[in-house]
Amino acid sequence: MNSHAPHIRPVIRQLDEATANRIAAGEVVERPASAVKELVENALDAGASRIDIAIEAGGKRLIRVTDDGCGMSDEDLPLALSRHATSKIDGSDLLAIRSFGFRGEALPSLAAVGRLTITSRPAGAEGAQIVVAAGRMEPVRPAAANRGTVVDLRDLFFATPARLKFMRSERAETQAVADTIRRLAMAEPYVGFTLTADGRELFRADAEQGELFGALQTRLARVMGRDFIDNAIALDAERDGLTLTGFAALPTYSRGAAVAQHLYVNGRPVRDKLLIGALRAGYMDVLASGRHPAAVLYLTCDPQLVDVNVHPAKAEVRFRDPQSARGLLVSALRHGMANAGHRASSTVGDATLAAFRPEPDQTPPARSYQMDYRPSPQALRASLDLQAPPPVLDPGFSDLPSARYEEPQAAPFPDAPLGAARAQVHENYIIAQTADGMVIVDQHAAHERLVYERLKAQAAEHGIPSQALLIPEIVDLSESDASRILSIAGELADLGLVIEPFGGGAIAIREVPAMLARLNAAPLIRDILDDLADQGASDRLRARIDAVLSSMACHGSVRSGRRMSADEMNALLREMERTPKSGQCNHGRPTWVKLRLSDIERLFGRKD
Numbered sequence: 001m002n003s004h005a006p007h008i009r010p011v012i013r014q015l016d017e018a019t020a021n022r023i024a025a026g027e028v029v030e031r032p033a034s035a036v037k038e039l040v041e042n043a044l045d046a047g048a049s050r051i052d053i054a055i056e057a058g059g060k061r062l063i064r065v066t067d068d069g070c071g072m073s074d075e076d077l078p079l080a081l082s083r084h085a086t087s088k089i090d091g092s093d094l095l096a097i098r099s100f101g102f103r104g105e106a107l108p109s110l111a112a113v114g115r116l117t118i119t120s121r122p123a124g125a126e127g128a129q130i131v132v133a134a135g136r137m138e139p140v141r142p143a144a145a146n147r148g149t150v151v152d153l154r155d156l157f158f159a160t161p162a163r164l165k166f167m168r169s170e171r172a173e174t175q176a177v178a179d180t181i182r183r184l185a186m187a188e189p190y191v192g193f194t195l196t197a198d199g200r201e202l203f204r205a206d207a208e209q210g211e212l213f214g215a216l217q218t219r220l221a222r223v224m225g226r227d228f229i230d231n232a233i234a235l236d237a238e239r240d241g242l243t244l245t246g247f248a249a250l251p252t253y254s255r256g257a258a259v260a261q262h263l264y265v266n267g268r269p270v271r272d273k274l275l276i277g278a279l280r281a282g283y284m285d286v287l288a289s290g291r292h293p294a295a296v297l298y299l300t301c302d303p304q305l306v307d308v309n310v311h312p313a314k315a316e317v318r319f320r321d322p323q324s325a326r327g328l329l330v331s332a333l334r335h336g337m338a339n340a341g342h343r344a345s346s347t348v349g350d351a352t353l354a355a356f357r358p359e360p361d362q363t364p365p366a367r368s369y370q371m372d373y374r375p376s377p378q379a380l381r382a383s384l385d386l387q388a389p390p391p392v393l394d395p396g397f398s399d400l401p402s403a404r405y406e407e408p409q410a411a412p413f414p415d416a417p418l419g420a421a422r423a424q425v426h427e428n429y430i431i432a433q434t435a436d437g438m439v440i441v442d443q444h445a446a447h448e449r450l451v452y453e454r455l456k457a458q459a460a461e462h463g464i465p466s467q468a469l470l471i472p473e474i475v476d477l478s479e480s481d482a483s484r485i486l487s488i489a490g491e492l493a494d495l496g497l498v499i500e501p502f503g504g505g506a507i508a509i510r511e512v513p514a515m516l517a518r519l520n521a522a523p524l525i526r527d528i529l530d531d532l533a534d535q536g537a538s539d540r541l542r543a544r545i546d547a548v549l550s551s552m553a554c555h556g557s558v559r560s561g562r563r564m565s566a567d568e569m570n571a572l573l574r575e576m577e578r579t580p581k582s583g584q585c586n587h588g589r590p591t592w593v594k595l596r597l598s599d600i601e602r603l604f605g606r607k608d
Helices: 019-029 032-045 076-080 107-113 170-187 213-223 226-230 273-282 321-339 347-357 377-387 443-462 479-485 488-494 522-535 541-558 564-578 597-603
Strands: 050-056 063-068 115-121 128-133 148-154 192-196 200-207 233-239 242-249 260-265 268-269 293-300 403-405 420-425 429-434 435-440 466-478 496-501 506-511 592-596
Touching: 032 050, 032 170, 050 170, 050 233, 050 597, 063 592, 076 115, 076 128, 107 115, 128 522, 170 192, 170 200, 170 213, 170 260, 170 268, 170 293, 200 213, 213 226, 213 242, 213 293, 226 233, 226 242, 233 321, 242 321, 268 506, 268 541, 273 321, 273 522, 293 321, 293 420, 293 506, 420 564, 429 564, 435 443, 435 564, 435 597, 443 564, 466 522, 479 506, 479 522, 488 496, 506 522
Parallel strands: 050 192, 260 293
Antiparallel strands: 050 063, 063 148, 115 128, 115 148, 192 200, 233 242, 242 293, 260 268, 403 420, 420 429, 429 435, 435 592, 466 506, 496 506
């Protein structure tokens, strides 16, 4: 017996409007940050150039959003609180959406679960105010107000107290609100934002000036930090009516979690699995395990090419051609990093300088004693000997086991970014002099990347050789899965994996990549199907092939412990300057660090 079926025939009844609004609020308003997002997006749609947000108790006690937008008249206010009433669309085309809001659910949902007061005044008219508590609306009354709208939301979820049990701490909710404001501020550089929590200003971003790309760069530096912009690659690409702009950080400027990934579609912040997967694929062979890229990317297209009406929270989108969107993102990222050449993040050098600085002396000061002490003549002579300068040795360090020294000479590469090799220490680190400082290169890691890129280029030019199986491997799948995997058979064949239909839901694996001769193909096929179902694409086979090429590069590169001549070291530096992605090894670690001369002088107290 079905446990959900009642013992008596149920009666179908129409829910009252208040109950329907509280149910709808569960989808639209998950927490205070959700309410802030909806209210700020309404202010942006109203054309505001300045938006001030104030919260108390993490937004549970108070959320106030003040804007200088177009405002609403006394006739508009009751209508704005009706479900599915909106000024954003006329209902004729649900794909021609150019605003943040369009469903007409936010204000009624907020009014159903809290105490909502809206005060508004359009240009050239009187101000008006309306109050709603738990869905009960009071009459509109006149009110003094500046042009624009002020929305006060108090006691969020007081009408649905069970929801309060799922709220996190005030600090966590405040942080969630701050994150929401930062994401929206990065989408609208020409709008000023302030966020105040319990009377303390948490965030401020004044409206930027100038052309759009410059304004975005300034806003991102303000929100993400100057380090992000200094270590990011500017992207600008177009394909099939889609345009991608923004900034993606160098692989060596990565994070321990996916907290610095911000994706926008037509200015709307989204958390889309397709785009997140494409971002991960773009950094596939340049990030260390457990590290996540940092990026702020803006994808724009005709609204007809993307459906934003997927979920009430409007955080998910659906592209008419998802593979085109994914391909644009992946290719733009890889092309941008290739053009970055040998660049590595400046934070690597900063960390190196920090490592050079001595730790504060924790030794307690010695106690002083008044003693009448006169050293013996022997002790005095030994002390003077210790203070004498050391004898002059044969110049150079070539006799030392830990260093290889090159005789100083005029720098042969004065304008080279990685400078001229001066020494090799510990048979693994190349010291090079640049015009404004010095560079330390990990010779094994650098050469490993160079060989890896060479192998990948050869594989791309000549294809991945395949090896025919003596007995084809049959994999039983459902008919839908078989159809899905066969739809990318051409792409798999380019990587050396040849599959064919075998009747029903079965497929036959005829050939496998020669470098993966021991490949257990059936689990790989199922993993690829999981990726296709989740993201619409899969890079698992490519990742396995790249892993083999990386291993080959590791074994074929200059080993640690090998002494190199000056010509060999300089040849390595020049090849690094010409090779894409040479700023990090195959495992995502930096291959070189740079120390500016001014920073070195500061370490030795030569500069303040």
